[in-house]
Amino acid sequence: MARTERADDAITEATQPAGVEPSADGRARHAIVLADPRERWRPSPIGVIARLAVIAFYILLVIAIPHLIPGTLVNVAARAAVFAIVAVSMNVLMGYAGQVSLGHQAFVGVGAFTSAYFLSEAGMPYPFALAASLATGAGAALVLGMVALRVRGLYLALITIAYGLFAKEVIFNIRSLTGGGAGLRAPRPGVFDSDIAYVYFCAAVLGLILVFDWRLTATKAGRAIEALRDDERVASSWGINVTAYKLLAFVISGSIAGLAGALFAGIEQVVSPIDFDFTLALTFVLMTVVGGLGNRWGVIQGGIFFAILPTLLEKGHSNWHFFPFTQLNAQWEPLIGALLLILTLVQFPGGIAQQQEHLLRWLRFQPFRADPVVDPALAGRKRKRGAGPSGQASGLAGPDVPGLADARPSERGTDG
Amino acid sequence: MVHDDEATEAVEIGAGADGADDGRGLGAVGAGRDFLASLADRLREGDRSPWGIGTAVVGGVVVLWSIFAADIKIARWLIAGLESGAVYSLIALGIALVYKSTRVLNYAQGELGTVPAFLAYALMVSFRWSDQDVINHPPDASRLWWATIVAVVVGAGLAVVINTFLVQRLAQASPVTSLVATAGAALLFISAEVVIFEAKAREFPRYVSGDAFSIAGEPVRWNTVLILLVLAGAVVVLATFFRTRAGVALLATAQEPFAAELSGVSVRAMSTLAWAGGGALAAIGGLLATMVFGNLRPGLVTSQYLTFALVAAVLGGLTSMVGAVVGGLLLGLVTVYANLLITGLGWDVPGPPQIAMLTVALVVLLVRPRGLFGKEA
Numbered sequence: 001m002a003r004t005e006r007a008d009d010a011i012t013e014a015t016q017p018a019g020v021e022p023s024a025d026g027r028a029r030h031a032i033v034l035a036d037p038r039e040r041w042r043p044s045p046i047g048v049i050a051r052l053a054v055i056a057f058y059i060l061l062v063i064a065i066p067h068l069i070p071g072t073l074v075n076v077a078a079r080a081a082v083f084a085i086v087a088v089s090m091n092v093l094m095g096y097a098g099q100v101s102l103g104h105q106a107f108v109g110v111g112a113f114t115s116a117y118f119l120s121e122a123g124m125p126y127p128f129a130l131a132a133s134l135a136t137g138a139g140a141a142l143v144l145g146m147v148a149l150r151v152r153g154l155y156l157a158l159i160t161i162a163y164g165l166f167a168k169e170v171i172f173n174i175r176s177l178t179g180g181g182a183g184l185r186a187p188r189p190g191v192f193d194s195d196i197a198y199v200y201f202c203a204a205v206l207g208l209i210l211v212f213d214w215r216l217t218a219t220k221a222g223r224a225i226e227a228l229r230d231d232e233r234v235a236s237s238w239g240i241n242v243t244a245y246k247l248l249a250f251v252i253s254g255s256i257a258g259l260a261g262a263l264f265a266g267i268e269q270v271v272s273p274i275d276f277d278f279t280l281a282l283t284f285v286l287m288t289v290v291g292g293l294g295n296r297w298g299v300i301q302g303g304i305f306f307a308i309l310p311t312l313l314e315k316g317h318s319n320w321h322f323f324p325f326t327q328l329n330a331q332w333e334p335l336i337g338a339l340l341l342i343l344t345l346v347q348f349p350g351g352i353a354q355q356q357e358h359l360l361r362w363l364r365f366q367p368f369r370a371d372p373v374v375d376p377a378l379a380g381r382k383r384k385r386g387a388g389p390s391g392q393a394s395g396l397a398g399p400d401v402p403g404l405a406d407a408r409p410s411e412r413g414t415d416g
Numbered sequence: 417m418v419h420d421d422e423a424t425e426a427v428e429i430g431a432g433a434d435g436a437d438d439g440r441g442l443g444a445v446g447a448g449r450d451f452l453a454s455l456a457d458r459l460r461e462g463d464r465s466p467w468g469i470g471t472a473v474v475g476g477v478v479v480l481w482s483i484f485a486a487d488i489k490i491a492r493w494l495i496a497g498l499e500s501g502a503v504y505s506l507i508a509l510g511i512a513l514v515y516k517s518t519r520v521l522n523y524a525q526g527e528l529g530t531v532p533a534f535l536a537y538a539l540m541v542s543f544r545w546s547d548q549d550v551i552n553h554p555p556d557a558s559r560l561w562w563a564t565i566v567a568v569v570v571g572a573g574l575a576v577v578i579n580t581f582l583v584q585r586l587a588q589a590s591p592v593t594s595l596v597a598t599a600g601a602a603l604l605f606i607s608a609e610v611v612i613f614e615a616k617a618r619e620f621p622r623y624v625s626g627d628a629f630s631i632a633g634e635p636v637r638w639n640t641v642l643i644l645l646v647l648a649g650a651v652v653v654l655a656t657f658f659r660t661r662a663g664v665a666l667l668a669t670a671q672e673p674f675a676a677e678l679s680g681v682s683v684r685a686m687s688t689l690a691w692a693g694g695g696a697l698a699a700i701g702g703l704l705a706t707m708v709f710g711n712l713r714p715g716l717v718t719s720q721y722l723t724f725a726l727v728a729a730v731l732g733g734l735t736s737m738v739g740a741v742v743g744g745l746l747l748g749l750v751t752v753y754a755n756l757l758i759t760g761l762g763w764d765v766p767g768p769p770q771i772a773m774l775t776v777a778l779v780v781l782l783v784r785p786r787g788l789f790g791k792e793a
Contacts, residue, residue: 100592102599151781154521154591158726159777161523165723166767166774173766180766278719282603285596331611338604345597346585 043365051365062203066196073311074195075267080307081202082263087288087303088209088296089256094285095294096222097249098229099148100157103164104284107254109276110167111137111261113178116186116271126189130262137258138251140167145250149243164281172273183272186265202263206300209256213296216252225249279334286341290351297360298353305352309333479753486760491632493749493756499640500724501748502647503708506701507717507725508732508740509650510694514575516670516735517690519591520583523598526715526722527605528575528695529702532567533712534609536703537620539563545613557621568699575695576688584687602718609714617713620706643704647741650697654737657693666690670735701725724751724769727777733790742788750776 043051066074086108093099111133118129144163148156172178192201216222224245228235236242265271283306291302310330317329344351353360362368483490507525514522522528538545540555540563582597589597624638657663669676669686677683698717705721706712728747732739754772758765765771780787 100596102596147778147782151785154595155730155781155785157592157595158521158730159781161723162727162774162777166770169767169770170765175764175766278723279603279606279715282599286600286603289596331615332607334603334607335611338600338607341600342582342597342604345589345593345600346582 041367043367048365051363055363066199071195073315074199076308076311077199078195078202078263078267080304081199081206082260082267083287083303083307084300085202085206085209085260085263085303086257086284087291087299088206088213089253089260090284090288091291091294091296091299092213092216092225092249092256093253094288095299096217096225096229097246097253099246099249100285101144101160101253101281102157102285103144103160103162103167103278103281104257105276105278105280106164106167106171107137107140107257108261108264108280108284109172109271109273110140111258112186112265112271112275113172113184113261114258115262116184116265117177119187120185130259133258133262134255135258137261138255141250141254141257142247144254145247148246148250161278161281164276164278168273168276168278172276178271178273181272181274183270184265186269186271188266188269198266205259205263209259210296210300217296221245221248283334283337286337290337290340290344292351292353295350295353295360298351298356301352301356306333306337309336482757482761486757488753488756488760489632489634491634493752495631495634495636495640497749497752498745499643499708499748500752501728501745502643503701503705503721503744504725504728504747505647505741505744506643506650506697506704507721508729508744509654509737510697510701511725511729512732512734512737512740513654513690513697514694515729516737517666518579518583518687520594520598521591521726521734522578522694523595523722523726524578524602524605525694525698525725526702526718527602528571528578528698529700529705529717530609530712530715531574531605531702532571532699533620533702533706533716534613534714535570536560536563536567537613537618537712539566540621545618550618555619555621560621560623564703567703568696571699571702572692572695575691575698579687579691583691584684606715606718613714615714617711620710620712622707622710639707643708646700646704650700651737651741654693658737662689724773727773727780731776731780731787733787735791736787736789739787739789747773747776 066077069077086104089107090101090104093101093104114133114136115129118124118132119126124132144160147159151159173180178184188198189201192198217226224235224240225248227238227240228242228245232242264275287302287306288299289302290305291300292298310333313328313332313336314330348354350357358368482488507529510528511522511525514520514525537555540557540559541550541553542556544550544553578598578601582601583594586594586597622639624642626638627635628638628641629636658667665676665681666686666689668679669681669683673683676686701721702717705717724747725744728744729740730743731747732741732743751769751772754768758768
């Protein structure tokens, strides 16, 4: 759809050159205004202040949250940050590269056990353990990426399922490395030993990952990865090294997941194989899809939502004595998640990001509405093109496109 | 009979090679002969490549050596391997049937087995399943037979519901999106089971108990015999079905939906039919899988059997029914062999079946993505 719009603008510019005199009915002038609305548009001073205020509010909220919630729930905030990091990692693979992963708990688990092993068995300093889990996560993903070079689509999804089960039953049960069923102790870094400090630590890592993710999509590597998602053959005809960039996407995703694993291990300060069941992988998939594939703010919210949902249901069940909370408890979490996933896929392929399209655009110092169309005649024409902001009729869902290219909003690229 | 002849002809003329081959390949009479013939073909094909011979010789020597080194009792290996293999086969058959007709890899296939099994359980305890009730009134095994019929019907119905309200809604989406959607359905079922029946194992009666006979000193349970018989029955029923008019229409739809639609076949009805068949197979597979260890817990089939069944279906070639059966039995033999080998050698390696499963999946997809009997990758 983005391409259609650009073509529209090009046509408008071609038929109405910039130096044209405004005609009697004023159409030409409007057409020029329309030529590139995003470039010319600036928020008013009040608009700038309002946006800055909202952004500042969110930042303050993140800083204040660990102090606002009861002490027993602080770990849930850390869990939310870790899930958000995993969501970014899933997003690199599924959203940007279009490669599905139904075994992502394997990478998270590898990172968790690596960090726990180096900290409690080998007695290494924390930064080393963190770097090691990043490296092992990347290594595990590289292996899977090499398989993905040969095998794609459904077959790749199948391999990731098998890989996840293999990791849980085999790798995480090697007693000398992972402590088997009893698990391994995973101490926190000395400075961040308290629960609240650990939340800030996880949030800081999330911030770093977000900056990295932003720079990734803003540079050549990110654009190349997104290009090969849309069509590998076209991408390679543009001179993009498909093999290298596909592997790069896997390695980036795996290393972020490994890092998230190291942080995950520190939440309960113990890791055991039972934590990395296939339902965890499904949770990772559905929080990414429900968040909105390809949109980092959407998937982060998806991650946070699914991290706190069980606690939310449990607390609601014990504190609020009215329907629906009398019926719901933490056991309902996957059920609600699955319903949300199905609803997202069938009804709102863009997920949370699609729902918040206006808000997210506004926070990027752009107008609240998508297209400030001045000319009603053009407005009618524009609406007919494509399928609107939801991108439901995106033409990318051909059988050749691996991954989930069809289930993402077409506005994805305007992010960051 | 006239009907059948017409149908067979229609396959050969209308549906072309793919349909014809499957129709005959699963024929009740010709199944064994055709399979042997195609196996012979494959062996002859392999003869030309020195790699094939080399791999076969080295593999054979390694297997023979390991059987002696790990002291594997062949009878035990075959019995256990065929038992779990038959369960993989039953689930893989449903996966292949659904994939063949709608090109959707159904991750909910396992839960389409567990949910009916839970329903059968609920019927046997008269819908009172709290701890105290179950102690006072254990599951009534005499109701198992009619509970089975209800379970199979419900399994088929659930599959049709998934197809109508989820898969068909995503008809334009990529296959991977459909897979994720069915995974969502599986998660939905698992959590519904957890909410209703709690996350614990429940004792489940068997149709038949005790040992049937013994081979070389290894007892064979009646349950194992039953599972193999049910698998054989399912194969015969499917083979017969593919000779009927509806079966031929299904094969034609699988091959070329547009052409089938032009010849007056309702593609939508065919996909409903295929999903109903897949659901019924899943229900039967789920009940039998529950009886292997005699207890039932939420997500049982998905966590214990589904990944293996998916790999088995790919090993046999996703679009092939014969492949699903052969792939399941082969995978069962391979995983049990891995288990016996590693315990026999006394190695401390966790999860030998999972190692074997991932190895098989990787080898098949990297070397021969269309599987043993598949027509396409």
